[in-house]
Amino acid sequence: MASIWPGPETPQDTPVEIAGWIAIPDPSGEDRRFILGPEAPCCPGCPPDAARMVEVLAAAPIAPRPGRIRLTGRWHRLPADDPAGWRWQLREARYAGLAEAPGPWLARRALLASLPLACVAATTACSAPPAAAETAALLAEASPMDLHSHAGRVILARLRQRPFEPVAAPMRDGGMRLIALAIVADTLTTHVTGDNRIQAFRRPEPGELAAHGEAAFARLATLVREQGLAVVTDQASLRALGAGPGIVVAAEGADFLEGRLEALEAAFTAHWLRHLQLVHYRVNELGDIQTEPPVHDGLTPFGAAVVRDCNRRGIVVDVAHATFLTVKGVVEATARPLVLSHTSITPRPGPRSRQITADHARLVASTGGVIGIWPPTTIFPTLRAYAEGMARMVDVVGVEHVGIGSDMQGLLSPAAFGDYRQTPELAAALLATGFSRAEAAKLLGGNYARVLAAVLPG
Missing domain, CATH: 2.40.50.870 (Protein of unknown function (DUF3299))
Structure with missing residues (x-):
């Protein structure tokens, strides 16, 4: 054959x-x-x-x-x-x-799956699939957090704006404590192409993206106010959050800076920005992106200056959408843990792929950072498959460096984890995959909480 x-x-x-x-x-x-x-x-x-x-x-x-x-x-x-x-x-x-042997976490999952037969053979008691009580205990000790979300239809649209949708209620129902709620900074210059890709289609006019950023932050503030969401701005407010629901103000793309470092100070002070993704779907002043040919050969000097200023102020730096060389430059510039908020691992990413290699993942983990796993059904068709996708990343970087990156209401495709009410189901899937309660608690939110505690202002 x-x-x-x-x-x-x-x-x-x-x-x-x-x-x-x-x-x-x-x-x-x-x-x-x-x-x-x-x-x-x-x-x-x-x-x-x-x-x-x-x-x-x-x-x-x-x-x-x-x-x-x-x-x-x-x-x-x-x-x-x-x-x-x-x-x-x-x-x-x-x-x-x-085609490949599973790593230790998926091997553990396979062992769990075989236990009922082993029990019959040995006629001894053994573990069953995670019960509701075990899942409830996990959620009680965990603090579920999402590294990347556009929940509530927070994105300010380029054309027709849709009304807000519930955020706080699904978070409460599912036990989701905190989300990084992100505006999108480059919307005016991007569109969905005929082959269903997001791509920049024109250059912005001077001041255009800065003005769009102001309007986008204002829309986010309105959603927060209407739905009674707590805003985490420093370590004290993180500790005081309790069960939530709360948000960290985030921006997907630093395009609204338009090359001006002083605009970062304004976003930090006026809009409570505490989580900044450097690049998105246009090659901006900070660095190269995964979905377009390289222009800068990695991180630019301005990008490095933004990273250092984020470190100084207490803003989490997010390297999602950035090329390997851009991430390498950010790792060299940062003194704080990074996040890569939404991706998954593959041995051979395609030329416009948003997935990353093991070496790419290890760069982020080397800073003490966290990688959020992304749930498109084109990659993970079920919630169980999504949990196993988290396990595959854990196999590469360790259980301290993986989290949830849902991209809630930001995907072009359906999502295996597409509603915060599914959080208990995700918790159960992680237990079924072979993680202990303590390990699953880290994946559900403990790892992102650690990064926030290390980066946010004191």
Whole structure:
């Protein structure tokens, strides 16, 4: 049996074994027809390359799962005028296991899954799946926090503005204590392209993004006031928060600075900015981004100055959307822990991927920082898969450096974790994945709380 990936040299109907990631699950839910790709999928902003995808026709249902899987079947080339646009097909496909051995956390999950059979064989008592009481105990000792959120429709739209939606009530219902609630600074200059990517389409006029930032911060303040959310601005208010719900004022992209360091002081003082993501979907004055070709070869001198000023004032620096070289520059410039608020890990990110490699993740962790795991269903089709995605990052950087990065109401696709009322379900999924209560409490919010305590003003 040949072991291959798409190639014209492979004879038609050859028995093969291939390995890849499920890029597009079966829309019918029957798990018999899906698309496999050679690299981990990123998001709707990174559409699949049809020339490299394989349409899988399964002999028996193959449930979606995170990670790289192995399949056996018979290889077929499709005609160039195939109506769906695919080039390759694997027929009579069968699941042959994971392509890589799981790390220690997923190995622990596999052990837990086998316990009921072991109990029958040994006729001794053993652990069952996490009960409601165990989940409740975890939530009671944890302080769930989200490193990146646009909940409530806080984003100030470029065209038609939609009304606010509830934030405080879902947080209370689910036990979510604190979220980094983010304005988006570059909205006026970006749009969704025909292939479902977010991309800058024009240069801003002088003063345009500064004015947009002011309006966006004002909208956030209105949402906070209307919904009675507490605002954490320093270590004392963090300690006094209790069960919440509260927010840290955040900005996704420092574009509103327009290259002026004094604008950071104004945002810190007037708008309570305490969490700043340096870049977003346009290459700004601070550094390069993952979704566009590099311009600056990493972090700019102005970007380094912003990082140092954030350290001095007590603003968390967020390196989401930044290239590896940009993050490397931030690591060299910072004296405080960083966060990378929303991503996930993959061995081979695509050219416009928002996912990161192990080396990229370790850079952030080396500062004592935290990486928030992002829940698009294109990567993690279920909440359990999302918990396992957190475990895969833990395998790389350790349990002290991973958290929740929901991108709530900011995704172009559905989310496995798309409502704060699901927080108890996520807690249960983490326990089922093999984490202890103490470990799961760190992932749910303890790690972000540690960074806030280290960075916020005293």
